[in-house]
Amino acid sequence: MNDSSKLTLYKTIINRVEEITPDVFVLSFSRTEEFSPGQMLAVALQPKDQARLYSIASGNKENDYRILFNIQHQGYLTPRLSKVNVGDELYVSKPFGSFYGTLMADCWIAAGTGIAPFISMMESGLGEQKKLIHGGRAENSFYYAELFESKLKENYIRCSSLQTGEHYYHGRITAFLKQSNELSTKRNYYICGSSEFVVDVRDILIEKGVPYTQIIAEIYF
């Protein structure tokens, strides 16, 4: 059973650290627990520290957990987490949360590192029939673009206010959604990102006729 009530932290070992783009890191570490794609972990560098939450960004058949994070320069954990080395200890809870992926024709909408749970869903075989709308600043903000490009093809939409080109919508996700005529009111919408982003996107979807009962949100608060 997943126990999030105490957020008990267990020691694990870091197996890989990769800075995939400036200030954005992927951290891999050993796992022993089963999890459902979309779940998260509480993570800390010391057992007594106040843990922070991270969506699991790896497939549920891989040996390691992966998390994707960006450095918050004023923050406590991420500047430190960006300096860890392979072999270092990390303290991690069991997986928990219920932002579960499904086998249905859902639409995924993410901003920045909010893409993490969708990477896990994709890598766990839940990518069929999906549409992904990802918002970022520049080309290198579209983490795991190759994975999504190869599997989702034209159903992978990148919104960038800086980037132009055939693979991109030039502008913010909210602008894309407002002008889109193809938002099915039958689909379920999974949104992940900051609270401002989630609230804005949810408001637009509701305005476009999507029932709120078909909108499931994960807020990185």
Place this chain on the structure above:
Amino acid sequence: MEKENLFGKTLSELQEIVYELGFQKYVAKQLTDWMYKKRVASFDLMLNLSKSLRLSLQEKYELHFTNYSNVQESVDGTKKYLFPVKKYQFIEAAYIPENERATLCVSSQVGCKMGCLFCMTGKQGFQGNLSSGEILNQIFSLPEFEKLTNVVYMGMGEPFDNLDEVLKSIEILTSDYGLAWSPKRITVSTIGILPGMKKYLENTKAHLAVSMHNPFENERKMMMPIENVYHLPKILDEIRQHDFSGQRRVSFEYILFKGVNDQQRHINELARILNGIKCRINLIRFHPIPETPLESSSHETILQFQNALKRKGIVTTIRASRGEDIFAACGLLSTKEMVKKQNEEY
């Protein structure tokens, strides 16, 4: 450089401050007497402090309360105060007199990150955490301060997303060096940030209110994204670890939405999941916010819901709608003020 406001510092923080300035720690107690018992906001008036300490404090720190910038009064006596915090940022505090009681509902954050579907503050987004001093300022600067009997942390923000400052403010309200209030006069309301709630329950004796709004996880998560992170059953498990059989109380807030959470199956599920917890359910009529897909249940439905829960043995009250003419929805006034100020600038 902007000086730090000493108001809102706990005794131990003040002891460190005076010690660092080269004075004995015991003088911190004199400072708390002036600040919290006498509500004096000027170092010059603290006559039993040595002149050198007063000068040293003045050099590095300031001490001030912030007056409200706007107030709206309802026909029923409820008042909504607007306090400026930082540039373009405002928070609301609602003063609710009722017979022998006078309750102040305080904010703990400017805006909120939790994105509950039915909440105006959630729509406003998050602008920042309040310091303990900014939380307490709502109480200390209130014209009705002397009449206050209760404080509820139910205004803007999620208190357990700003746990440290909320705990400090409660320490100052309840400690002998502060206002020496009984913790029974204080209630903190949460949507269920589990780690914060656990620490609060372990470290204070004040009451707890949980915004439940739906007993079914799958339905609750559509209105409250937090349900995807900390499940209601885990929140209830944690509550069961604490003693609510005596003076400490736990209550569950339940806004009734038409056709959403006001059916018999919700009553049955509420009774099932709350089994064994000595608690109260507060039913609340929904004050619609702009562009919401939700509507309030009718008065009759709310009454029926209450009676059905009572028949199941659950103490259930309907929260009196206070200040309806001024409230509209919590967060509305501060959002309007923020937008107005921004517009004035451009």
